[in-house]
Amino acid sequence: MSARRRIAAALLAGAAAFDSAAQSCDGPGKRVESDRYVVAYRTLPAKIAVGEHFAVEAVVCAKGASPAVEGLRIDAQMPEHRHGMNYRATVTARGAGRYVAEGLLFHMPGHWQVLFDVEARGRTERLTTDLVLE
Amino acid sequence: MTAARVAAGAAAALSIAATPAFAAEPVSFTPAETALILRHGPWPQPVLRDPSNRVSGSAAAIALGQRLFFDARLSANGAVACASCHVPASAWTDGRKQAVGLVPLDRNAPSILNAGLLRWFSWDGGADSLWAQALRALLDPREMGATAALAAGVLRSDAALRCGYWAVFGGGAAGDERMLVDAAKAIAAFVETRTSGRTPFDVFRDALASGDREAAARYPVAAQRGLKLFVGKGNCGVCHFGAGFTNGEFHDVGVPFMVAPGRVDPGRHGGIKRLAADPYNLLGAHSDDPSRASATKTRHVELQHANFGQFKTPSLRNVALTAPYMHDGRLATLRDVVRHYSELDLERLHTHGEQLLRPLKLSARETDDLVAFLESLTAPDATAAPGAPGPVAGCGP
Secondary structure, three states, X not given: OOHHHHHHHHHHHHHHHHHHHOOOOOOOOEEEEOOOEEEEEEEXXXXXXXXXXXXXXXXXXXXXXXXXXXXXXXXXXXXXXXXXXXXOOEEXXXXXXXXXXXXXXXXXXXXXXXXXXXXXXXXXXXEEEEEEEO | OOHHHHHHHOOOOEEEOOOHHHOOOOEEEOHHHHHHXXXXXXXXXXXXXXXXXXXXXXXXXXXXXXXXXXXXXXXXXXXXXXXXXXXXXXXOEOOOOOOEOOOEOOOOOOOOOOHHHOOOEOOOXXXXXXXXXXXXXXXXXXXXXXXHHHHHHHHHHOHHHHHHHHHHHOOOOOOHHHHHXXXXXXXXXXXXXXXXXXXXXXXXXXXXXXXXXXXXXXXXXXXXXXXXXXXXXXXXXXXXXXXXXXXXXXXXXXXOOEEEOXXXXXXXXXXXXXXXXXXXXXXXXXXXXXOOHHHHHHHHEOOOHHHEOEEEOXXXXXXXXXXXXXXXXXXXXXXXXXXXXXXXXXXXXXXXXXXXXXXXOOOHHHHHHHHHHHHOXXXXXXXXXXXXXXXXXXXXX
């Protein structure tokens, strides 16, 4: 099975779990949060490999009285190298705060920052998380 | 290689004593260095069937493709074949600074060895499959200058090729363009089989993984020191990543991209633009992958200003056999390449370039050691001529 098909199968299998997670952002995977938003996410496949495309499944929740989330963009960069990915992720809204980004690829080992740009009421708030790819 | 084996191999620093033939101070590798070394293998890697090419892996297509690869009738002047620039005895390159097709070209001819493992093709990645790359060379008016009519004419007029074509692609009245694309897919099927075997480095790497000190000690000490530099001070494995010693992507390494006064080679920037306009890319009608899953890279690749002057990271396997070096062949020897990185001129890096490269400031011995390591990436079979193409059932010998 190709990597893309494996990702598609995993997306289908995980959709139900993420549906319930969307209510609270307490679902499986990792969390990154600011004062106003929480992003719960996981990568598909779970283990990212250098030079292999992967997807990100994310749920975005507004905290307290923060404006409702209207959109999400996902990107990544290597801050020490001063470059990003060579590929632009396509983010699809799945409703209930769920998003799926496809087409990401890390082309180098090392320190990467995943960037979640949460869009709400005409403003964008960036949440970042770090990972080291070996 | 399982994760457990990697972990076991990396569990302790290894000090590899040299055999008397390579008497010198032993080289020790820390667990971190060992882990970095192990990710350059195992070798060989399997070349997977290309889903965009329905004859990928077909013995009959490989045989037909081999005949076409060496057939100069596919060029406008009848004198240029794929093999003109990809010469088996020269590790499937041509030894020239810059390749010569119908006219002199701007870039060095890359080896096709292990090309089936790559993501993008050509120095600029302007093709996203081996068959699209074959079409690019066939159709480029400066390379082979073929047309669909010319290629189809050769396939129809030569009895052996005609029989081979029918055996591989079936009968029916295929049009010229269909026959041209099919010819490129057969050539790609042949190119996929051009892989190089194990090298002294691979033997050392596997010995390191298994803790076989006796086998590891047979690897020249100078190459061991060079390897230590490669994964350490040089940080070369960030781009020359993995078993193929390439991350398959594109970088500006400070090589000038001025071709002639007033004319530049845009590198990856031009490659992505070419790819987007290519009717033979993986998103197009000629791909045999109905799901288009193999086109993920093509769908998502992004044109960026920083792509200007970037060129593909070449594999280092068999690099000692593929001089001269860099995208335009400007560096004659491996020593020149190492010196380039040792004395890197940061002023030549693109203003939007990566902050990864720094002059390595290598000593003379360090330069020798890195060259010794690079020479250890040579496979004995890299210059072997292919056997005669296999017979195609019903087409005679």
